[in-house]
Amino acid sequence: MRLMDGCVAAITGPRWHDLRWLWIAAAGVVVGIALVTIVGWVTQPDPAHDAELGLELASAIARTQDGELLALRSVTDAEFEPLEWDRVHIFAPYSTPELIEQELGFGWAASADHSINMSDAIHLLVFVRNDAVVRFTELSRDFGNFAGPDLAGGYTPNEAVFAVVRASGQLTLRLAPG
Numbered sequence: 001m002r003l004m005d006g007c008v009a010a011i012t013g014p015r016w017h018d019l020r021w022l023w024i025a026a027a028g029v030v031v032g033i034a035l036v037t038i039v040g041w042v043t044q045p046d047p048a049h050d051a052e053l054g055l056e057l058a059s060a061i062a063r064t065q066d067g068e069l070l071a072l073r074s075v076t077d078a079e080f081e082p083l084e085w086d087r088v089h090i091f092a093p094y095s096t097p098e099l100i101e102q103e104l105g106f107g108w109a110a111s112a113d114h115s116i117n118m119s120d121a122i123h124l125l126v127f128v129r130n131d132a133v134v135r136f137t138e139l140s141r142d143f144g145n146f147a148g149p150d151l152a153g154g155y156t157p158n159e160a161v162f163a164v165v166r167a168s169g170q171l172t173l174r175l176a177p178g
Contacts, residue, residue, distance in 0.1 A: 049137070050137050054125075054138055056078070057143070065164070066164060066165065068164055069163055070164055072088055072155075072162075084129055085127040085134055085157065086156065086157075087153065088125055088128070088157075088160050091126070093121065094117060095117060097111040097117060100126070103154070123138070124137075143171070144164070144171045144172065145170065145173065147173065147175075155175075159175075161176040162175055
């Protein structure tokens with residue numbers, strides 16, 4: 001009888017229970033790929049976040065002498081891929097997502113995806129074009145503390161000009177008189 005079972009198996013091929021380990025391995029691979037895809041999708045940073053822009057801005061501030069003017073447009077135009085924007089909103093430490101969206105005048109999904117609402121160490125710069133965020137970056141206050149009137153609706157490229165003031169070990173960027 002055993003000889004007959006062996007012959008039948010050889011003719012008809014392996015049975016389901018003989019391939020059980022292969023099906024389990026295949027299911028494991030599918031589940032693994034799905035998890036990696038989902039985690040990657042959920043944790044993918046906002047494409048508008050531009051840490052390099054923050055570094056460029058910090059570098060430009062460091063190169064600017066005391067009393068000189070720094071136009072944000074000069075930094076955004078000097079990028080490898082120039083940034084086109086209508087307004088920039090500069091948010092102070094502890095700005096809440098609600099305050100950010102109120103100031104922008106529209107909902108922004110990434111308004112809570114940064115640490116500004118819990119930290120006094122950074123400013124958030126949000127560049128807007130046609131009522132949509134095109135880029136944003138965080139700037140450490142170690143590189144400069146923005147001071148001056150906060151314009152409702154942000155600053156246009158012509159208005160976003162700041163005087164660099166170095167005094168008592170502090171670096172302040174004051175809105176230049178228009």
